[in-house]
Amino acid sequence: MKLELRGITKRFGTLTANDHIDLVVQPGEIHALLGENGAGKSTLMNVLYGLYQADEGQILLDDVVQYFSGPGDAMLAGIGMVHQHFMLIPVFTVAENVMLGHESTTFGGRLNLAAARDKVRTISARFGFDVDPDALVGDLPVGIQQRVEIIKALSLDAQVLIFDEPTAVLTPQETDELMAIMRQLREAGTAIVFITHKLREVREVADKITVIRLGAVVGEADPAATNEELATMMVGREVELTVHKAPAKPGAASFVVQNLTVLDAHGNRVVNNVSFEVHIGEILCIAGVQGNGQTELAEAIMGLEPHTQGVIELNGESLRGRSVRHILDEGVGYVPEDRSHDGLVGEFTIAENLMLDRANGAPFVKAGSLQLKHLAEFATITSKEFDIRSQGILSKASELSGGNQQKVVLARELSRELKFFLAAQPTRGIDVGSIEFVHKRIVATRDAGVPVIVVSTELDEVTALADRIAVMYRGSIVGIVPGDTPRQVLGLMMAGEVPAEVVA
Template structure:
């Protein structure tokens, strides 16, 4: 089946998410849709899958114009979709999830679960999957859950299969396995649309590449295109992708974490006996698949986790038991993983967001009154220094792009004298150009003699920034290895395997 999208336009109020997009995907090819977060890729695929209705344009399959009123119509036309966030019901079995929405029944209306089990076994055997049809989906690793999503799509006899950012929660090995599955489907004649913002992946698996920027198709490229060429298409200018940094110059002192344990609100242990050090003048990157305790670890350091035991000592001072205010005042800068919810007040101006953590700073407040003139001068200086693209310091921070919002957070945190800088997912959801800037500022902070912790699920980012890498799995640190550790080793560690490399540090059991 050949898919054509002709002049697809989708508006949300005054925002044009898709602007007259044309796309052709042929049988037996992997066509990658490349673009930054917010470029319009997922909106376009949601139009294709019947979740949205286009304001203009046509969906054409084998020269016939289609009209989809929902995902059921798209599936009936032979379109399947593997979503970025799995559309599975955790308390259902694999077979129950696969048959959900097109249940087959036996006599007296009983569900024909055996037929669903047989279908799961058939597709699993075809791809070499090891999947128990009776396993509860909630008990399966994320990589296996994704395979269930693929089986679901193929059970509807999908001839056009859309993968929407499918590697976001996978280890490198699981990503490689997924690439193999996509190639096998392609070789069997399936037309595949692969949505991603990761340059490495698109060059490895795509037969053709279409780049979308700000809702428009801005060019096509072959898989032989360089990362620099693809990045330039994505952001509209030349981008430096390599992180340049000198060898670290660690010094005495810094952060010492010993036997840290965090229990969440449901009394589950989410950080389990973690120990590590970060010296002034080095970057420790914490890697791992999202959800293995990294978030809770950084929140414990900043004082946001109440049920914390163990020791967090910064320059000789114990942080466990201190309030967030006390920890910030001690010199800890923190970039949270969700800038919109935890890092900014969207309704406040850029200027006001730049001093959210300085409510008692005499430089900005006099007898409880904000010195507006001083704040404006400070804000204009930081807007220039951090290249924040805004109409002015009075603009609401919520109206900035993701990259510029992140620069506001960075400007606020890095404009104080710091003893420790913690950045959690510092480049999530921002454009390649902003990533370049953020990386430079993180390295500059390290070079200024500040101990830096970077938490990231992006292995390329981890490898580019880190002097040392700690990998977390199920709340524990599996191992700490040098920053140039092989990608394959890191992937195995992300799945819970201890490193065999002789350069790995001893980690308490």
């Protein structure tokens, strides 16, 4: 089935998320829609899937104009979507999930689960998925859950499949398996729209590439194009993708974690007996698929997790059980993984956000009064140093792009004297140009003699920045390896397998 989008425009108030976008996807073609987070890719696909209604433009299937009032209409027309965050019920079986919303019944009015099981087996056999129709979805690995999403779409005879950032929660091996599945679907004649911001994956699997920036198509690219060429199209200027750093010269182990355990609200261990140390002048990256305890580990270090056991020390001084205020005052810099909720106050100005760590004393506060002159001078200099692009230091943080918001957080943390720096998902949701800047600042912090931890689910980022890598799986560290460890080995560790050459 041929898919064509003509002049699709979608507005949210004064924001134009999609600006007269044209796109054609042929049967048996993988068409990658490449762009940074916030470029408008997912909005466009939500229009195609019936979740949003376009303000202008047309959707055509085999040259016939379509009108979708909701996802049900899109599915009936032959469009399926594999979402970044799976739309599955964990306590249901695979067969129950596949038939959900499209239930068939037997003559007596009972659910026809046998037919759903047969459909799962048939599709699994055709594509080599090896999925048990009676398995509970909640018990399946993430990679298999994604196959269930694909089976669910194919069970409705989808001839156009949308994959929305499908590798975000996969290990490298699971990503490779997904690429193979996409090729199989292509060979079967399925038209595939592959939404991503990962250059490596686009070049590996795409037949055609359309690049979208700020809601508009900026051009088409050849899959043989270099990463640098694609990045330039995405950002609108030349970008240095390689992280240049000299070999680390580690000193003493100044940050130490021993036998750290974190319990959630139900008493479950989300971090389980974790131990490691970080040396002066090195970057330790903590890698793993999202949801394996990295978030809780970072929050425990910062005093944000109340139910902790074990040792957290900086230069011999205990941080565990201390307040966030105390930990920051001890010289710890922190970039939280969710800048909007935890890193910034959106209604505060850039200048006000830059002083949040130091709002309790000189030079910005004196005798309970805000020293506006000092703050303005500091904010102006710091904004220039960190290339924060705005209408001025009095602009609200909420008015900035994601990359500039992240620069505000970085500027606040790195503009004071640090003894330790922790950055969680430091480049999530920012453009390639901002990623380049953030990486340079992290390396510069290491080179200034500060021990650094970077928590990241982006394996390219981990391998680019790390001097050593600690891999987490289900709350535990399965091993700590050199920064140049092959991706295949890291992928196995992220899936819980420890190769023989790795010592946990």
